[in-house]
Amino acid sequence: MTINWFKYASPAAFYPIAGRLVPVFSIAALGLVLFSLYWGFFETPERLGGSNPQKEYYRIIFVHVPSAWMSMWLYLVLAAWSGIGLVFNTRLSFMMANAIAPTGAIFTFIALWTGAFWGRPSWGTYWDWDPRLTSELILFFMYIGFMALHSAIDDSRRADRAAALLAIVGLVMLPVIYWSINCPDPNNCAALHQRSSLTQIESNILTAMLTMTLGFWLYSFATAFARLQGIILTRELESAWVRDMVSGPTPAASGG
Amino acid sequence: MIEFFNQGGYAFFVWGAFGMTFLLLIAEILLLRQSRRTILTRVGRLARLRAQQPQPAEPASPQPEHQT
């Protein structure tokens, strides 16, 4: 069992698998996103009722919430791969973490941007020091820090491990940061933001939101695997299988 | 149609949010494609160079002796 696992944990073995998965995930993601867009714009009401009535602009929820979820989920995945890499010393795990980071950062930025565009009509301001927005901003800094540290170190092995350690430190600190922003006054610690519960949302809206989330998720798979392929190629430039793949196996090169 | 694009007067916010989202996602895809092409050309060129020199010298750039 374990042997099989480690067989696919080698970059050379995973490269073709990733190549086959990218189109599958891309097409599925595209389908889901298009469906969600259709559903979100044509099958949903123009008003969001309830205690906090909102007009058409509530539709931003269809990209805002999925991207915010993805930004957090991808950070978790990134930290998990980092942890696995540090414990088992597998190079593919670090590559995976690196492949995820830019996509995660993009979703974090999207969540911030759409949050601002939603905040303006509903709160009357683009930016508010709302705990969620602020934590999302911190998450964005974490992604940037991860990528900046990785690219600042020339030795790829040190870069992998240092960035991985940073990701884990960030994972430990994020809840503390979120909590401290959420509750700046420990004497009077009520949640500032409105609570939202999935069950209160109309099913059409929920459908569009969840399909978009799934679409974004598959999109993340596709981009992460595509990026992973690039990372594997550049890292393994010297190895025989890359050369064989490009030029076809040559008997003369068997020494490598 | 116009009504749809108008989004009840909130067109700027709705399309601003959706526009940026898909702009970034598409940009990411395009960048990935481009970097993939660059890498593949580079790998291909390296392979061709290797093929031309049947007995390649040791890795082209002498790695400096590692210090600390």
Add this chain to the structure above:
Amino acid sequence: MLEVKDLSCRRGDRLLFSGLSFSLPASTLMHVRGRNGSGKTTLLRALCGLLHPDDGDILWRGESIRELSDDYNRDLLYFGHLNGIKADLTGIENLRVAATLDDDRIDDEEIRGALERIGLMGFEDLPTRMLSQGQKKRVALARLMLSRAPLWILDEPFTALDTDAVAQLEALIAAHVADGGSAVLTTHQEVALTRGEIRRLDLGARPGTTTPVGAAAAA
């Protein structure tokens, strides 16, 4: 005592050596030779445990050095390209810190004696920044005199030393090996032993092969 099995190391994404195996019993000196970039320093750092090898095991007295960790470090003395000497501390202070870190109970008299023997009489109370390059190196070498570690790993210890100091260092290494210790060193300098065995390890590629292969040969 030190055993290396099927070791391979990379720097960055380049494989330096693979399938390297050798053992280093007590009373043995091993010379590691090879061109620049053949991975001498990398090998030495891997032997110290500073560097994770890509593959393979390093055993000290039959146990993996990863698991031994601090216990292995206590048996080890490493002398790298950098002297490991604080320029703002005096020779005595530097050596005192080093001794404390090695859990050696050494009084100042012993340290003074070592510095005197290595030819730094009168300089022991000066901040080492006031000493010349060669003198700084001697301060670092005084650590060898005070150390009780059975395994020495020395990376180019002879550079920047004058002939006197070279002779002294050779004598130190010979005495260490004769005393039952073992040592690994990279150098172009031949070291004559009074007792014990010299082995050679040639690192580096033979022309025509793309992956450098390490081969151990007992001389």
Add this chain to the structure above:
Amino acid sequence: MFQVFLCILKRDLTLALRRRTDVLTTLFFFVIVVSLFPLGVGSERELLRLLGPGVVWVAALLASMLALERLFAADYDDGTLEQLLLAGQPLSLLALAKITAHWLLTGLPLVFIAPLMAMQYALEPVAIGVMMASLAIGTPVLSLLGAIGAALTLGLRGGGILLSLLILPLYIPVLVYGAGAVGVSVIEIADTQPYFYLLGAFLLAGLVLAPPATAAALRISLE
């Protein structure tokens, strides 16, 4: 074991005493940053009283950050860090000793100079007391967290900027509750105790978690 801790602590303090300017630079940086704010925002007493806690705390973060870069860099450059790694002593302990020395040299002076700064901001004596106490508990956390970043960015070009990018976000909880405690004591006779409990909890968690993380980061950086 305690002897090793003391040995490294003493070594770092001795080194700092032989290069006093480094320590003083940090202190003056703190003083200057704090003194610049009234020139920028105006010298209205009420406004200053409101801004004071936050400004002093932010300046403390920056000052502590400024000195972090040197925490391991000197040892890294002359090879003594390598020797610390191979010393046969728990690296966490050695890291903790170095962090302690760093705090004694950069954090502790801030605690004592803070009252002077607080006077510039027309803070009440009670608030000054709270500020000193919160700095005394909070700045060690800064040193502990910062050490991880300093170890990760060891020897990198542009390491200082990178270090602030990595570490400043992690300082937020300390900033929120450190400045919060002083802020509360300015406004009313409110309970500052929960703030100190939280800062104390951060300190304890930092003492337990940061040294091993720093040790791991050092091993990675020296590989």
